[in-house]
Amino acid sequence: MSFSASLKILQPLPLNSTRSNEKPLFFDPFRSPSKFLGSRFRIPSLSKSNTRSRSSPAVAVSEVVKEKKLKPSSNLLITKEEGLVLYEDMILGREFEDMCAQMYYRGKMFGFVHLYNGQEAVSTGFIKLLTKRDTVVSTYRDHVHALSKGVPSREVMSELFGKTTGCCRGQGGSMHMFSKENNLIGGFAFIGEGIPVATGAAFTSKYKREVLKEADCEDVTLAFFGDGTCNNGQFYECLNMAALWKLPIVFVVENNLWAIGMSHLRATSDPEIWKKGPAFGMPGVHVDGMDVLKVREVAKEAIGRARRGEGPTLVECETYRFRGHSLADPDELRDPDEKAHYAARDPIVALKKYLLENNLASEQELKGIKDKIIEEVEEAVRFADESPLPARSQLLENVFADPKGFGIGPDGKYRCEDPKFTEGTAHV
Amino acid sequence: MLPTPLDLYTQTLRGLASQWWWPAVFKPLHFPQISRLIGSNPFQRSNSINAGQSNLSLEKKMWGIVRQKVGAGASSIPALQRIRPAASSSRYYSSAAKEMTVRDALNSALDEEMSADPKVFLMGEEVGEYQGAYKITKGLLEKYGPERVLDTPITEAGFAGIGVGAAYHGLKPVVEFMTFNFSMQAIDHIINSAAKTNYMSAGQISVPIVFRGPNGAAAGVGAQHSQCYAAWYGSCPGLKVLAPYSSEDARGLLKAAIRDPDPVVFLENELLYGESFPVSAEVLDSSFTAPIGKAKIEREGKDVTITAFSKMVGYALKAAELLSKEGISAEVINLRSIRPLDRATINTSVRKTNRLVTVEEGFPQHGVGAEICTSVVEESFGYLDAPVERIAGADIPMPYAANLERMAVPQVEDIVRAAKRACYRAVPLAATG
Ligand SMILES: Cc1ncc(C[n+]2csc(CCOP(=O)(O)OP(=O)(O)O)c2C)c(N)n1
Ligand SMILES: [Mg+2]
Secondary structure (H helix, E strand, O other), rough: OOOOHHHHHHHHOHHHHHHOOOOOOOOOOOOOEEEOOOOOEEEOOOOOOOOOOOOOOOHHHHHHHOOOOOOOOOOOOOHHHHHHHHHHHHHHHHHHHHHHHHHHHOOOOOOOOOOOOOOHHHHHHOOOOOOOOOOOEEEOOOHHHHHOOOOHHHHHHHHHHHOOOOOOOOOOOOOOOOOOOOOEEEEEOOOOOOOHHHHHHHHHHHHHOOOOOOOOOOOOOEEEOOOOOOOOHHHHHHHHHHHOOOOEEEEEEEEOEEOOOHHHHOOOOOOHHHHHHHOOOOEEEEEEEEOHHHHHHHHHHHHHHHHEEEEEEEEEEEEEOOOOOOOOOOOOEEEEHHHHHHHOOHHHHHHHHHHHHOOOOOHHHHHHHHHHHHHHHHHHHHHHHOOOOHHHHHHOOOOOOOHHHHHOOOOOOEOOOHHHHHHHHOOO | OOOOOOHHHHHHHHHHHHOOOOOOOHHHHHHOHHHHOOOOOOOOOOOOOOHHHHHHHHHHHHOOOOOOOOEEEEEEEEOOHEEEEEEOOOOOOOOOOOOEEHHHHHHHHHHHHHHHHOOOOEEEEEEEEOOOOOOOOOEEEEEOHHHHHHHHHHHHHHHHEEEEEEEHHOOEEEOOOOOOHHHHHHHHHHHHHOOOHHHHHHOOOOOOOOEEEEEOOOOOOOOOOOOOOOOHOOOOOOOOOEEOOOHHHHHHHHHHHOOOOOEEEEEEEEEHHHOEEOHHHHHHOOOOOOOOOOEEEEEEOOOOOEEEEHHHHHHHHHHHHHHHHOOEOOOOEEEEEEEEOOOHHHHHHHHHHHHHEEOOOOOOOOOHHHHHHHHHHHHHHHHHHOOEEEOOOOOOOOOOOOOOOOOEEHOHHHHHHHHHHHHOOOOOOHHHH
């Protein structure tokens, strides 16, 4: 079995020699000696399975982590370099979003702006493990996923300002970030929509490998979405197909307990989302989404599985948004105690503490990173502010990938221009 | 007896579940035992229809979650008392004494129809405890309880279909889409399950359901959230499609829609919700309804007919005002009903003015304007003194950037310019580029 890929860093031993000692972190219905219903699906043998009831203490991430700490080869989950990368990415997410709030209130950006504050550990914990070729599919709450995936902050800011230097030239906006170069393929504003598209991206990796014989195609797709989205049919449809076809995808649920003003508990008959993984024949995991190191450990396993062609994983990250649903949400339904409870578990504060306590970084270094990021975000605002508005001519561009074959003549003019449209409506 | 494979499978799952990572700290908040007791079924929550409030406060205590807006402040005032006296003399109705926002008009219509008929119920996302994403359902949860004001999970296909099933059995669901954009996930039920059933069942099963919510271009929300569905649903037999403009329209048409035995798509506009309109005593009467299928002439004129619906009626009226300063008398028709379309009113007007400008926010191709134009060509061709002018949204997905967005939706100047063109008072063609 190969659930313990994460141990590579902790234990530079050949994987085979350590695997058998590890407690499985994932339930994997595919790996078991006994057959279920004669199908190719296997279930773990009963003799090995633990029959404790639900109420008895379950193995928590912290215990797994502790166990790992005892290993002689290493006592830490990350190296200094990794720690600083995570810290910088999370600070960037936080500072960027705080700046967005300011800019929104100053009228520099408009419409629905959904901020990510509080959830940084999920974006950073997962996306920082990806290669540039791996794909991320996000929702309307997508600024920070874009940043983690490598889209320059100035391009994201400029997009939010509706400027032509934005990553989508001002045509997409806050809820629709795309970057082909970084394999960020949206930016989906409708609930559930991104999940099939992400599954299609994962399908492409498999197709490239198996049909187009690109043997080196190991690209993985991450689909990010919220708890509320897990009540939408598209989620279940894709769990089924991803497991059925063993697609290289990780379904990352950012369970922040609320869908606008709808409490997860009020909306969902069984609120344990991770359980839906095993129901479809894939591992399901629940992880503390306020702890970037725990998220990262789980992400390593899940991404590793996908990369090795072992199929999809469902990961439920329990997290919390520190602001309203969007900047237009009065946020009146969430209990102040609940907010305080999660505010006290700020993922950035927690990582900072870990880095300092384990002497991975000094106060000075961390302050240096924060100062650098503050400067970067301010520069992004300057850049966005000074950038030009999209020109009129941009209005009609990009409707088709091949406008020449459709409506633009050799003279560069629109061949099937609608005179009413251009004269009456569009001012172009 | 040997366990069956299924037994083994379930046992195994149960056994393994306890090995899952489960930080104890999440447990209390995440899975309170009480959620099992209460469940998500609103009917388990209380025994009587009016017990909603007390049960909500019970839940509040049990879950430790504050739901302070329920039952607070203004929402307990009956909707009709919220009308404020007109601040200035009214614009179009010299006799009107009161003003009402479109939001209050819709809210009062829902309130009155729910109190008149226990078969009427509301469902949708955030219609209850949040009081509606745009506060249209404010106070209704408190008044009618969670059995009749149902907060649904985010599952448009599911709850629209559930509404349709309830309507087959004679209930009168009012299904709110947070915006009509999201109705795309439910369009199967709107068209296949709702619109076609009366016909397929040869009249045995009617579907008295209302699908309502904001439609059309909003501001700054990009391509997916900014789109008009009038032409989409207007092309579908078996649906009635209404698009109110004023508070009178909103009240009268929504009440008519709820009482109607057929499926009605009710297209509101987010940007109109906060606007106040004068309302007469007749409009405020709980028996008031506006006829489905009848347009309303908002302003009489003799030189050119301008048809519009929803927010564009306001633009057309502004354009008519500007045109009158230049000596052009425009007649403004508020369509109110997209399907059935009031062809008679439109053609009568065109036969009088001999010129037509159609205005809509939606895409030009196969739009409402195209249908109106066809009707006029078919019925009043000989009366036309100028080509029909069609004003529509740009033929592109809605851009985000504010300057592009403004160019992509019709503006008052566009209507003025088109009307002048129709009246042969040519203005120089807009500069190209
Ligand atoms: C199909 C559809 N229906 C409704 C909405 C409106 N809406 C936007 S966000 C949201 C809540 C989503 O909650 P969740 O999935 O938990 O994600 P979170 O916002 O908490 O990150 C809703 C209902 C939508 N965008 N798409
Ligand atoms: Mg959520």
